[in-house]
Amino acid sequence: MSKRLSLGIFDSGLGGLTGLKELMALFPEADIVYFGDTARIPYGTRSPETIIRYSVEDMNFITSFDVEAVLVACGTVSSTALPTLREMFHLPIFGVIDSSAEAALKATENGKIGVIGTDVTIASGAYERAIKTRSSDTEVYSVSCPLFVSLVECGFIDPESRVTLAAAEEYLSPMRETGIDTLILGCTHYPIIAPAISKVLPGVKLVSSGKAAADSLFETLSGKYGDRHDMDGGTVRCYVSDKPYNFDAVAKVFMGGVSITAEQVDIREYQ
Ligand code: DGL
Numbered sequence: 001m002s003k004r005l006s007l008g009i010f011d012s013g014l015g016g017l018t019g020l021k022e023l024m025a026l027f028p029e030a031d032i033v034y035f036g037d038t039a040r041i042p043y044g045t046r047s048p049e050t051i052i053r054y055s056v057e058d059m060n061f062i063t064s065f066d067v068e069a070v071l072v073a074c075g076t077v078s079s080t081a082l083p084t085l086r087e088m089f090h091l092p093i094f095g096v097i098d099s100s101a102e103a104a105l106k107a108t109e110n111g112k113i114g115v116i117g118t119d120v121t122i123a124s125g126a127y128e129r130a131i132k133t134r135s136s137d138t139e140v141y142s143v144s145c146p147l148f149v150s151l152v153e154c155g156f157i158d159p160e161s162r163v164t165l166a167a168a169e170e171y172l173s174p175m176r177e178t179g180i181d182t183l184i185l186g187c188t189h190y191p192i193i194a195p196a197i198s199k200v201l202p203g204v205k206l207v208s209s210g211k212a213a214a215d216s217l218f219e220t221l222s223g224k225y226g227d228r229h230d231m232d233g234g235t236v237r238c239y240v241s242d243k244p245y246n247f248d249a250v251a252k253v254f255m256g257g258v259s260i261t262a263e264q265v266d267i268r269e270y271q
Contacts, residue, residue, distance in 0.1 A: 005027060005234075006065065007027065007071065009070065010058045010077075012054075013041035014038065014189075015188035016071075019214050020034050020073070022215070026214055027234070031234045033065045034262075037241045038244075040241065042118070043118070044187065046120070051080045056084070058077075059088070061267060061270040063089060068221075071094045071217055072093060073188050073213065075097070075187045078126070079121045092220070097186075100207055100212040101127060102212070104182050107182045108138070110181045111138045111139060114142070114143070115141070115186050116142070116171070118146060127140070139178075143175060148167065148190055152189040152192045156193075176200075182207060183206050188210040190208075191206075240265070244263070
């Protein structure tokens with residue numbers, strides 16, 4: 001009998017848990033290792049060189065487990081470091097960019113797509129390129145929303161939170177003029193404040209980058225996974241680089257009510 005499918009997933013922090021939740025639903029029998037670099041978040045305001053260095057260390061840690069594929073559940077790393085990671089690590093590595101572009105192109109009816117992400121992600125132009133290479137006529141409007149990650153990490157996630165609504169209004173009201181009908185949440189933290197985003201952009205379809213990437217990983221690996229469907233439930237292990245204070249409570253929000261605990265790892269040992 002073949003062994004259980006083993007997957008790795010990482011993010012700069014807890015945003016990638018939105019992707020973990022999807023992976024657990026798609027691969028209930030898989031063993032999954034999650035790493036959140038909570039000691040060094042945010043990545044989205046750092047230089048590409050630093051993001052690449054951090055993400056190589058994250059991969060060194062994740063691949064210290066016997067994983068068969070890795071989901072980079074971070075828009076910032078996916079838009080900056082993916083070519084380097086694919087050169088250095090010889091296993092399938094899935095980012096969030098191409099899958100989100102494809103999901104958005106499927107969703108749009110008027111060919112106008114918005115993209116939001118961290119400063120680095122938007123400056124890289126990665127989502128825009130991924131959309132334009134697939135459909136050059138599609139109009140793309142990109143805006144960076146750097147405060148959203150801090151708001152989510154600090155727990156301002158209530159749809160009525162005045163500070164979150166004010167930030168959403170500030171960043172996204174210009175998007176209303178563009179007539180977009182679809183918006184890529186190009187950072188895996190953003191689905192947590194999707195209700196506030198929808199208040200500013202009512203009727204706009206939201207594409208979660210973590211979900212799009214998990215779906216694409218499933219499409220690619222489900223054939224390989226097929227004969228393992230009858231196995232017992234898999235294990236999920238979570239690691240973070242800072243003390244996991246309050247991790248269970250915060251993770252529960254990201255995981256839509258599912259409880260999960262984390263262990264601390266010293267990521268400096270994985271240089
Ligand atoms: N979750 C990360 C992303 O998708 C963003 C957080 C950060 O800035 O580190 O881009």
